[in-house]
Amino acid sequence: MNIKKSLLCVAAGAVFSLSAVAAETTIRVATWLPPTNPQNAIVWPTWKQWVEEATEGRVEVIIENYTSHPKTIFDAVEDGVYDAGFTVNAYLPGRFKLSSVAEIPGEITDAETGSVALWRTYKDYFESANEYEGLHLLALFVHGPGQLHTKFPVNAISDLKGKKMRVGGGLINDLAERLEVTPVSASAPKSYEMMQQGVVDGTFLPAQEQKFFRLSEVSTDLTLFPKGLYTTAFSIVINPEVFESLSKKDQQAIMKASGEKLSRLSGAAWGQADINGVLEAKEKGVNVVILSEDDQRVKDLDKLAEGIDQIWVDSVADRDVDAEAALAGFRKYVTDINSKK
Template identity: 70%
Template sequence: MINLKKSLAFGFCAGLFGLSGAVSATTTLHVATWLPPSNPQNSIVWPAWKNMVETATEGRVKVVIENYTGAPKTIFDAVEDGVYDVGFSVNAYLPGRFKLASVAEIPGEISSAEAGSVALWRTYEKFFKSAQEFQGLQLLGLFVHGPGQLHTKFPVNTLADLKGKKMRVGGGLVNELAARLEVTPISAPAPKSYELMQQGVVDGTFLPSEEQMTLRLFEVSDYLTIFPTGLYTTAFSIVMNEDTFADLSKKDREAIMNVSGEKLSRLAGATWGEADNDGIQIAKANGVNVTKLSLDDPRVKNVHKLEEGMDQTWIDSVADRKVDAKAALAYFRENMNELSK
């Protein structure tokens, strides 16, 4: 267990300090990440956070980023149990546990991942924190990826072309949209999309455009259909082991939160959102048929009709949480409008 190793190392360092007075104890945070090295979380966000943490704590806290080979949905438990100190995953991979952040998954609400991520963090701080959904974990950040689009083996000339098609979905409110589109949903984490499409298990997947690059979807999809505000977004949480966080000095806890929270949420959202353009360029360069739809396109108008009432679907889904969901949604939208200007 990593915590045991860390404790032994700490004890050893403390012993040396007691003997010589010359050795300073350091804490190493082991970060679990489950996406490919090319994903912006691994290529940009984690290295940036590592540098910020080590600088802010003046080297007293070190960060080591490690590949996680388990199922993405198990990362929350791995962090809570102390197998890893820090990690991130998709909230919807654990249905029913982290419900409130799905306010950012209501279709048609988000056109900017950066704005959506900041609005989500602010809404959490003002409305959701008291619900204690992250009890047992220290929440470091919340973010969303860029607008989710359609990566398919078939052309989507009308929404009727989706009816009955097998589409990979990741959970959350996109599942409700998939039902309204009358597709056959196949639940699986994002990294499984390539394999499922390659083997013909699914006809397509709902994912942001950047996955044409990160997951190499250009090799298995023939069409990328881009909706102006996307079809959906997915909420992610960045979490830390509660005991590990508590064991740090007050100074280092404050230093870590000063470079996390809204700052980390903004960094992750902006980074993932900017990667969408790279994904689109990779798709075009490799012969994928890329179609950017306009706001007056019938496919877009019909999707907007299908999305009607999904805000109420979210409100109803969190009725068991002690929060003012309507006020939280209004506040989220207010922040989205302001941040998107």
């Protein structure tokens, strides 16, 4: 590095230090996944940088580890214990129903597309339903297609019958019922321990967790379906009182760094991590099976998943939204986004 570049780096560091010292507001963000997870390794640090730069240092973002069950993060943010955070919508069944439109099996092939489509659908169809009363929504995203991590080979869909499988809630529970597995409800981070101790025979999770939850140590098989078996919707939220305490200029700056931009970042980061998860599984000797569209297991799964879209439509009948139009809108967004790649 030459002297000019060195001086620029020092100057930039000085500016950053001054902006941090001069911060008028600190946003404490609760996060609950391992440090290597893309949410902690990529998404939060990037958003922190975006926010601090956009607010010219008036707002400082501090990321803090959250040790309680991730389903309590919404309450922790709502009650002001933390200023912001994220978690799985399905961990609070009945509260956030609308975002499950992105969880219908067979709708998306990658997390970035699903995340952007979900945010756009929320803005067009769901926002007025006010599901986030008591919270201020910053972004929505989904992880990559959920796959089968098992301690047994899945040579046919019928091999899952009677097996104990960890489920996290949402529409995967409906699919699990059709697969005739024995569902065991638990948060995603519990998967390693439950598989290691023999509490479950496998788990439904995206491929990335072969690396980040170390499932490569407790799985014998990773079976990958072209569009997965499901996906999971997450919400990134901030305490509304904290948000409203900011100047209008800083509110606008934070939302410019959030919304679709943050949704896209989150989806892309989690999607890229799936590739790393598959590589990790192969390196650790896990039997990785990549299924094609014409594989009988894929055809059987598609048949079992028929009608789950209608289950979602029926489940949101108590919300003041046009569910059929929202589902069509979500699908159109997915198609449009994919066509531009």
